[in-house]
Amino acid sequence: MTDENQVAGDAEAGKAVLDAALAALGDLRESWDPAQVEDWCGSVLSRSGRVVLTGMGKSGLVAQKIAATLASTGCPSLFLHPAEALHGDLGMVTREDSVLALSNSGESEELVRLLPSLVRLGIPMAAITARPDSSLGQAAHWTFTYRLPQGEGCPLDLAPMASTTLQLIWGDLLAASLMSRRGFTRDHFALNHPAGSLGAKLMKVKALMHKSWPAVSAASGLTDVLRSMTGGRLGMTSVMDGPRLLGVITDGDIRRALETAEREGRNPLDLQAEQMMTRTPAMISEDALALEAAGDMEARKITFLMVGQADHPKGLIHIHDLLTAKVL
Template identity: 85%
Template sequence: MKDEKQVTGAAEAGHAVLDAAQAALVDLRETWDPAQVDGWCAQVLARSGRVVLTGMGKSGLVGQKVAATLASTGCPSLFLHPAEALHGDLGMVTGDDTVLALSNSGESEEVVRLLPSLVRLGIPMAAITARPESTLGQAVHWTFTYRLPQGEGCPLDLAPMASTTLQLIWGDLLAASLMARRGFTRDHFALNHPAGSLGARLMKVKLLMHTSWPAVELGAGLTRVLRAMTEGHLGMASVMEGPRLLGVITDGDIRRALEAAEREGRNPLDLRAEQMMTRTPAMIGEEALALEAAGTMEARKITFLMVGQPERPVGLIHIHDLLTAKVL
């Protein structure tokens, strides 16, 4: 019976957390002011500095996440610990920055003690808080507020739960609004995530392609083709006529040409590039996503794609480039 009571109690506690967060989110959806958010975004974009997040305790941890989200979505940002700021780290803040402070009560001592210094620096300030009438709420230019109709959801009503959820939501809301106003694209996202597979998949082909590749003329002999392929380290050679692409030669093309020469009793050393090449090589545009290039290679069971147009190729993307970038 004791275990059943514990399970029941745990379930009730869990539902209380969910209900509290849901009620607060429903309320925020009805009460947030898009015009106010847009005004803050305009101010941030008009300045050359960063968005400086600050907050104490759990609000500070939320602030660190919001700073990371802003930075990864194109808005230079950092987290400033308010206690450390009071002991010298305030020097990290410049007159070109914008401050976004988080405090559920709006009365966090360390945050409030920072306010006079920030005001003297003339830095635009915003706050995410449940109490717009608080010291913090009254000192800032923009107050992004939330209400907790069913409290925190904590069984003891002591630990911050629903409040930190709402602070996170506000941070994401502001970040998304900045992205939309800035015109932040998939390409921008990829540039901010060079080590991540998601970023690589969103990169365009032009960011991964080779701009030089092995090339031979139409009448090049077998040994010339093999030397170009060996020196190029890409397992291929293109056949060019000036800037125009006539075809490509791969290991498989050479093997098939040698088999044909043997069947026909011809000397393999007499083979020329035009007799070995594939005349309609697979191509892709430089503005295409790396993920699209990967799909084409997998579907056609090939290891590279020429980039551009046959009349004017601009590059080559190899399966090894996709593997290195973690697209595959």
């Protein structure tokens, strides 16, 4: 076979996979039953246990991914290998759990052997399968099915391809439905991803802000302002009247004030804080996302934001805080 023919053959093989998956997805788009999904979600949320995912081979690998997705989106879950379950790991499953089993044929030997034990325990069971009339489909309380109008898409029509794609889509569909029913929010997502940059971006400003910050009075002189800025190590100081924020002073504010004093023939040491400060500092709500704070700083080309409402600050968030938390 020439290189040209080889490329053409490869392209046809790839197209077959895409066409098979698209045909199956299109069929599922029209045939899935929202009421059935809603009923399953209600059952899961009414129980205090976990969703136990199980499946053999490629279906088992998809089941592991679905278990991970559910866990990260607020639904306690685990993967149970059916062969290991037959040799003792079934003890991990409690009567408060729900089972979601995956099998394209619905006749995977280890899974079918596990069904009587699950039924005997009285655990609600759902299935993702292409055959609702299979042993698994018949044993399940909810059967989430799919069809493969153009087969798997495999050149040999042997390896699972379109079927595992549809199983994965069903898992995401169920996870999304549970998130909606549970009222899962960005805050909850961040709590489940504390080590990731995505979780950091979804943290609230109040979780990262400084609750104390450098401050001087309006009448403070240049030396006091510089001392406050040096001690605070934030490249700024605030100008306060008790709890009320009058303004902020940065390195740039001092440079501009010195230039003005020189131009007007005044002694820079006579400058007071109220003559150097920016009277309308940028502020952000403590309930805003850290990602919003990052965007605001980048847009304004500044390194910090006062946190709070109007002239009553509750804290300060600095660009270094965002860098440390991996928001940036």
